[in-house]
Amino acid sequence: DHMIIIGWNEKSRTIIQNLMKTESIILIDETLESHPIKADNVHFIKGRANKDETLWKARISTAKIVMITSDQNLDELQADMHTILTLLAIKGLNPDIRCIAEIQTSEQVNNARRAGADELIPANALTSAVLMNTISSVDAVSPLLDLLAELKSNHLAYIQVESFLHGKDFQVASSLLLKENNVILIGIKRGDDLIVNPPKNLSIKKEDQLLAISND
């Protein structure tokens, strides 16, 4: 029940430093010459992650989670192709493992899902959204970066509609949730559509999900 992290870069460095206190981690990287982190529960395997041999060495059959970061030495499309090959190899050897992968191009998202990714992190889309918010913001600091930094201690999540909210409009629901549950209501997800700050006359249905910030 260890965690496998594929690729050594700024992202995996940050993630390993955050998780190494509580998790047993195996890092796989092809180009690193020596173990980059000295710690008892961080192991290093030099090798290509889309080869069965490398994955067996990383004890893929007993791992609980694999995270694939994009290869920084390739262009965006090539990096995604490597990620997808690695996903295929991992899911071929252990179909039940939870696989989180970074993806660079929007065109390869569907293939990454077909290869078995459980979660895809669209790194470029994320950065673009922050860049856009920064351009349109007149403030010295990006409000979005401030908010993202605070979302470590405040949890952004979808919550179910409790019965006292059935049929209430957004404004009433917002007041009730803040008062009763200490939760900030941001929007309503209905089917696949998220409606942030919906029109006043829209009332909440019990099948909706509520996008909210809580501080538990």
Added chain:
Amino acid sequence: DHMIIIGWNEKSRTIIQNLMKTESIILIDETLESHPIKADNVHFIKGRANKDETLWKARISTAKIVMITSDQNLDELQADMHTILTLLAIKGLNPDIRCIAEIQTSEQVNNARRAGADELIPANALTSAVLMNTISSVDAVSPLLDLLAELKSNHLAYIQVESFLHGKDFQVASSLLLKENNVILIGIKRGDDLIVNPPKNLSIKKEDQLLAISND
């Protein structure tokens, strides 16, 4: 009063597609052979962005904003070095221009500031934060990505405290803002600290800034 975007990649593609309806844009890229976007108000200059000659061609002296995206063909440190050189060249030619830059490594953040960056977007830190959230909870990533997608039409910004909010607590201010101004209150920025979903007894001062989502 045009906008200059440096580097052609998934991020600049997304940003240009979002901004081209309203802004006049000049794209600078060294390796692209031909103009990637056919539109009257998107111009393309082939060249290295840290050369004065290229920047003059992009009419740096009359531009209102420059955005530098990381070179995807370099490793993280080399990409940051290129970004910093480009910042130096831009600010040398036009010290007043607003410069937004993507930065990959935490070690080069200070140098990027010294070179004159007005805003730095820590792309890897952002992606790491989302990857960490995904590991720790099953639904942590999709609500955040959903929200980011919606922030194109809904604006996240700091707003001034209007007089009717002086001395009000967060809960009362939240209800008033939603009812009167159609704005969702997220948190309070006091000095350098952003407090998301603050304690109930915290009352708003006129020097505070309010982090809010509006849909204008």
